[in-house]
């Protein structure tokens with residue numbers, strides 16, 4: 366898979382990019398089978414697959430040949446699709462694959478995860494170490510089932526990665542005091558605080574950039590039932606996104622959602 370120059374620009378500027386028909390029919394069927402055959406849900410160890418030599422040795426020592434076979438198949442997909450090269454291009458440096466996981470969500474009437482940024486210190490109240498604002502993960506999110514508005518898509522607020530970068534920079538440089546900003550509501554409140562606003566604005570290209578973000582956040586909070594920033598995707602489609610931007614896992618209201626993720630991080634962090 367090669368990304369066009371315009372697609373790379375889109376990914377950098379907006380923070381996310383949807384690519385259609387990336388996996389072959391055979392890959393879709395096989396990956397679905399792999400994920401549905403493991404008992405783990407999201408976040409549990411069993412939903413993870415080996416990504417490096419040490420991981421494979423560990424599986425070998427445990428005689429877990431199935432994980433080895435499945436892991437090799439998933440690594441082959443990332444090789445075929447040049448995910449390393451795309452990541453290096455986005456990070457403008459060498460990037461490492463640090464995680465592969467696959468999981469499913471059953472039908473339910475609430476969001477899988479509400480609007481949030483992954484680079485907000487996990488929403489913790491007290492954070493001892495403020496890490497570099499440049500840290501983020503690039504996620505390759507493959508859909509193995511149909512998703513759509515309010516049905517399991519990973520909604521993303523365009524350009525919001527630039528806003529959270531400005532926030533993290535100000536906290537890192539001690540221009541503003543840290544407070545939790547994991548959720549969209551907390552993030553907006555944090556930026557609008559009188560003592561924070563000016564410093565965060567200084568990190569952005571214009572006040573318009575910030576106002577555009579507020580408008581999008583306002584659309585979401587005043588119309589919670591509507592599906593702003595949602596999209597349709599089919600089995601085999603891929604969403605690539607910068608996880609520091611504000612996103613959510615919308616409710617899988619119509620069908621079970623099955624997803625496969627590859628996570629990349631800049632090598633030097």
Ligand SMILES: [Fe+2]
Nearest residue numbers: 482483608612
């Ligand atoms: Fe997230």
